[in-house]
Structure formats: C-alpha cells, structure tokens
Amino acid sequence: QVQLVQSGAEVKKPGASVKVSCKASGYTFSGYYIHWVRQARGQGLKWMGWINPNSGGTIYSETFQGRVTMTRDTSITTAYMELRRLRSDDTAVYYCVREWAAGYGLDVWGQGTTVTVSS
Amino acid sequence: DIVMTQSPVSLPVTPGEPASISCRSSQSLLHSNGDNYLDWYLQKPGRSPQLLIYLASNRASGVPDRFSGSGSGTDFTLKISRVEAEDVGVYYCMQTLQTPYSFGQGTKLEIK
Numbered sequence: 177q178v179q180l181v182q183s184g185a186e187v188k189k190p191g192a193s194v195k196v197s198c199k200a201s202g203y204t205f206s207g208y209y210i211h212w213v214r215q216a217r218g219q220g221l222k223w224m225g226w227i228n229p230n231s232g233g234t235i236y237s238e239t240f241q242g243r244v245t246m247t248r249d250t251s252i253t254t255a256y257m258e259l260r261r262l263r264s265d266d267t268a269v270y271y272c273v274r275e276w277a278a279g280y281g282l283d284v285w286g287q288g289t290t291v292t293v294s295s
Numbered sequence: 296d297i298v299m300t301q302s303p304v305s306l307p308v309t310p311g312e313p314a315s316i317s318c319r320s321s322q323s324l325l326h327s328n329g330d331n332y333l334d335w336y337l338q339k340p341g342r343s344p345q346l347l348i349y350l351a352s353n354r355a356s357g358v359p360d361r362f363s364g365s366g367s368g369t370d371f372t373l374k375i376s377r378v379e380a381e382d383v384g385v386y387y388c389m390q391t392l393q394t395p396y397s398f399g400q401g402t403k404l405e406i407k
Contacts, residue, residue: 211396213344221336221344221387223396237395271343278391279332281349283356288343 178202180210180272180286187292188262195258196289198272205253206230208274211282212246212257216268226275227255262293297322297390301399309407314375316402318388323368324351332392335364335373338401339384347386348373380406 183197198210212224225236227246234246240259248255255272270289273282298321308314324331331351338344346355348364351371361376375382383406388399 220385220401221338221389221398223389223398225395235394239395275391279326279330279350281334281346281355281391282336282344282389283346283349285343285345 178284180274180284182270182272182286182289185290185292187294190263190293190295192262192293193258193260194262194291195256196270196272196291198255198257198286200253200255200274203274205248206250208276210246210248210255211273211275212244213271213273213282214268215271215288216265219268224257224270229255259291262291264293267291267293296395297324297393297397299388299390299397299399301386301388301402303402304400306402306404307407308375308378308404310380311377314378314382314404316373316386316388316404318366318371318373318399320369320371320390322392324371324390324392325368326392331367331371332390333364333366333371334389334391335362336387336389337382337384338387339381342384344387378404378406 181199206229209226211226227234229248243260245258272286274284300319302317324333333351335348336344352364363374385401
C-alpha cells in the first residue's frame with residue numbers, strides 16, 4: 177500500500193543539526209512532491225517547504241530559509257529534511273507528506289518524527 | 296504571505312447533529328483556472344492529519360459523503376451533515392495557491 181515511513185525520534189542539543197528521513201513505497205516516487213510540515217506540542221501545523229523528487233528542486237518557507245535543506249535519493253525512494261542550528265523552539269513533530277500537484281491536497285502523511293531540542 | 300483564519304476555535308456537537316467550520320483567507324484563493332486552492336484536513340487525537348477536501352469542494356478518496364466543502368475567493372466552509380463520534384479531532388484549512396502554504400489555527404470538534 178501507499179505509505180511514507182519516517183525515521184525515529186531524535187534528541188538534539190541546541191546548535192546541533194537533525195536529518196529526518198521519509199521512505200516512500202507503493203507509488204511512483206518521482207511523481208509526487210514531498211512536503212515537510214511541523215507541529216509543536218499542542219500547537220497547529222506549520223508548512224516548511226517541498227521538494228520535487230523528479231528534479232530535486234525545492235521551495236522553502238522563509239521562516240526556515242538558511243537552516244533547512246530538503247533532499248532525496250531516488251534510488252531508495254527516500255526524502256530527507258535536515259534542519260541546522262537547532263533551537264529549543266524547533267522541538268516538534270515533523271511530518272513528510274506527498275502531493276501529486278498543487279491543489280490536489282496533501283493526501284498521504286508519514287507517521288511523524290519527534291525532534292526534541294534540549295540542553 | 297496568506298493568513299488563514301478559522302472559526303470557531305472550539306465546536307461542541309451532539310452526535311447526529313450538523314456542524315460547520317468557517318475559514319477565511321487574507322487573499323483570494325481563486326486561481327485563474329477557476330479553482331479555489333483550499334484544502335481541509337482532520338487530525339484525530341494522536342494521529343497524523345488526513346486529507347478531507349481539496350480544491351475547496353472535492354472529497355478525498357475514502358472520505359464519507361457527510362463531509363462537504365464550499366466557498367470561493369476568501370470565504371470557505373466545511374460542513375458535516377451528521378456528526379459521528381469518530382469525527383472528533385482538530386480540523387484545519389490550508390491554502391495551496393502560493394508558497395508558503397499556510398494553515399488555519401485549527402478548530403477542535405468535540406462531542407457533547
């Protein structure tokens with residue numbers, strides 16, 4: 177079945193980096209954008225950016241510009257999101273989500289990866 | 296950036312009764328192709344969000360027909376014709392007309 181399976185929880189110190197993976201299966205990886213969305217505990221959803229797995233092209237929210245990099249490895253149908261210079265307010269659940277095309281909805285979500293930033 | 300505003304913040308509903316959630320955008324979400332780039336999502340407790348509605352009024356695959364979306368431009372509505380216990384959670388609207396995509400702050404539906 178179609179699914180996105182993310183890597184496990186991470187605990188990082190302030191100033192460190194984290195790289196979350198998102199393994200896609202059950203569909204043509206290159207045919208869908210992969211978005212990243214985060215959610216702080218008890219808070220709403222925040223869009224971070226997307227990657228086009230076909231071209232590798234990316235668009236990032238300015239909120240994260242300069243600290244985030246989204247990449248993919250098409251040989252293993254996996255997308256990655258790296259966030260650098262972590263702060264305590266980066267503590268959140270990070271989701272990868274696929275989208276066929278703009279407007280058609282983020283229709284398959286990963287299970288989420290909890291990133292905790294604490295000294 | 297487009298700001299999305301939902302109301303109400305909290306929505307207590309009796310099972311079997313209808314429910315309605317409003318979403319307003321700071322800019323029109325109407326594309327030149329005639330579609331409104333507005334989605335609705337439900338996040339059930341402890342779960343990842345799930346897509347309910349895309350392009351303002353199209354139900355996603357597997358979504359019960361008691362869910363419907365309407366609206367155009369800057370004003371949108373999600374309606375549940377008869378609320379069931381499994382509908383509890385937080386509902387979010389999201390615009391995908393332009394980046395950065397943006398979500399409303401959420402509406403928590405609870406059963407009375």
